[in-house]
Amino acid sequence: MRNAVVTDAAAAIAGLRDGHTVMVGGFGGAGMPPAIVRAVADLGVRNLTLVSNNAGASGDDLSLWFRQGLVRKIICSYPRNAKDFGAQYRAGAVELELVPQGTLVERIRAGGAGIGGFLSPVGVGTLFAAGKQSISVGGRDYLLELPLRADFAFVKGREADTLGNVTYNKAARNHCAVMATAADTVAVEVDRIVEPGALDPESIVTPCIFVDRVFVGVTA
Amino acid sequence: MNPLGRKALARLVGSQLPRDSFVNLGIGAPTQIADFVPPAAGVILHSENGLLNMGPAPLPGHEDWDLISASKSPVTLAPGGAFFDSSLAFAMMRGGHIDVAVLGAFQVSQRGDLANWSTGLDDGEPPGIGGAIDLAVGARSIWVMMDHVARDGAARVVAECTLPLTATRVVKRIFTSLAVIEVTAEGLEVSALLDGIGLDQLQACTGAPLRTAARVGSIAADGGLHWP
Numbered sequence: 001m002r003n004a005v006v007t008d009a010a011a012a013i014a015g016l017r018d019g020h021t022v023m024v025g026g027f028g029g030a031g032m033p034p035a036i037v038r039a040v041a042d043l044g045v046r047n048l049t050l051v052s053n054n055a056g057a058s059g060d061d062l063s064l065w066f067r068q069g070l071v072r073k074i075i076c077s078y079p080r081n082a083k084d085f086g087a088q089y090r091a092g093a094v095e096l097e098l099v100p101q102g103t104l105v106e107r108i109r110a111g112g113a114g115i116g117g118f119l120s121p122v123g124v125g126t127l128f129a130a131g132k133q134s135i136s137v138g139g140r141d142y143l144l145e146l147p148l149r150a151d152f153a154f155v156k157g158r159e160a161d162t163l164g165n166v167t168y169n170k171a172a173r174n175h176c177a178v179m180a181t182a183a184d185t186v187a188v189e190v191d192r193i194v195e196p197g198a199l200d201p202e203s204i205v206t207p208c209i210f211v212d213r214v215f216v217g218v219t220a
Numbered sequence: 221m222n223p224l225g226r227k228a229l230a231r232l233v234g235s236q237l238p239r240d241s242f243v244n245l246g247i248g249a250p251t252q253i254a255d256f257v258p259p260a261a262g263v264i265l266h267s268e269n270g271l272l273n274m275g276p277a278p279l280p281g282h283e284d285w286d287l288i289s290a291s292k293s294p295v296t297l298a299p300g301g302a303f304f305d306s307s308l309a310f311a312m313m314r315g316g317h318i319d320v321a322v323l324g325a326f327q328v329s330q331r332g333d334l335a336n337w338s339t340g341l342d343d344g345e346p347p348g349i350g351g352a353i354d355l356a357v358g359a360r361s362i363w364v365m366m367d368h369v370a371r372d373g374a375a376r377v378v379a380e381c382t383l384p385l386t387a388t389r390v391v392k393r394i395f396t397s398l399a400v401i402e403v404t405a406e407g408l409e410v411s412a413l414l415d416g417i418g419l420d421q422l423q424a425c426t427g428a429p430l431r432t433a434a435r436v437g438s439i440a441a442d443g444g445l446h447w448p
Contacts, residue, residue, distance in 0.1 A: 080348035102351060106310065122358070122387075123353065128353070173305050175306045
């Protein structure tokens with residue numbers, strides 16, 4: 001029988017290399033997988049392209065990656081109030097691709113769903129239209145937005161079963177459930193792992209077909 | 221007459237939200253409107269991070285950091301609330317399912333162009349766009365809540381925005397610390413004025429031509445709106 005369980009965060013990120021593209025779930029701290037974020041910092045891989053809604057605050061979060069200079073480029077919607085990212089950004093040490101949040105998550109969804117791009121009205125007539133193809137449909141202007149995929153997606157779930165089915169906790173679902181569809185290797189940090197059949201099938205948000213690795217994070 | 225403070229302005233906006241409407245309150249000043257929406261209004265609050273029917277802040281000691289608002293502050297879920305992922309949260313915006321979004325702004329033009337994102341050019345911080353741009357394009361009605369003039373006295377209701385735009389021709393109604401202004405096809409129309417302010421005074425600190433609506437309400441110092 002399929003078994004997605006790995007021992008710890010180090011095993012969950014095995015195979016991560018310099019230059020990889022990595023999605024990290026979360027809206028602020030909710031949905032960010034803390035043990036995985038620390039494990040990547042410990043591994044010290046460099047030149048990462050990071051896809052994330054935020055860029056850490058000032059604590060034990062993605063700030064670690066910026067403090068250590070692991071990230072070459074971030075694709076992000078709201079990297080403000082992020083002390084360590086801000087310092088790297090001002091020093092010109094990290095490239096920023098600023099993306100409207102709804103466009104960011106839809107690009108990830110497209111990447112996970114095999115969609116070659118989509119037309120969004122968001123950004124028409126603004127700086128966010130720069131470099132994008134404009135297409136008019138039914139008299140309304142849209143921008144062609146391209147899909148995003150990653151080598152790894154790292155997200156936080158609430159419970160998983162050993163097959164890799166995942167539930168989420170409250171508003172910590174946010175970008176996690178979408179990122180979990182859009183990477184070659186998907187690792188989910190959870191609070192508890194149960195046997196197949198123990199999760200209510202109606203409560204499973206990310207079916208195991210998307211999930212490669214699950215492990216229990218050590219809760220602080 | 222002193223301009224309306226943030227609380228009074230939040231009370232004014234909160235009193236005008238349509239009954240039983242789906243509403244998104246932007247981060248910053250609009251967040252405070254939630255405290256002034258009468259429960260009987262039946263307004264259902266949406267949050268971009270995957271909440272519908274968002275409730276007030278929890279009591280001290282009951283914070284759950286997996287249950288936060290778009291401002292990343294702890295909140296609660298009201299009875300009948302729901303959780304969903306960010307893709308669905310933004311489908312609700314772009315798909316026209318949100319009745320009203322109230323956003324802060326730096327500038328609004330006479331055609332309803334909106335400039336409200338932090339470019340970082342003024343504060344040396346990285347820029348941030350977040351989800352306000354998706355709301356601005358997608359919600360059925362965009363209301364802006366802001367001080368009538370900038371700290372240096374410059375007009376914020378203008379003929380043309382000089383700051384980078386968030387969206388073009390989207391703002392329907394502007395609630396400022398001095399007036400309520402409707403954005404119409406014929407230009408800006410004042411539908412309510414703060415008590416003690418005349419149209420001439422308002423025009424003097426506004427960067428685009430104003431005319432008055434057929435009926436003009438008066439705004440009390442506490443944000444209460446009264447019709448003649």
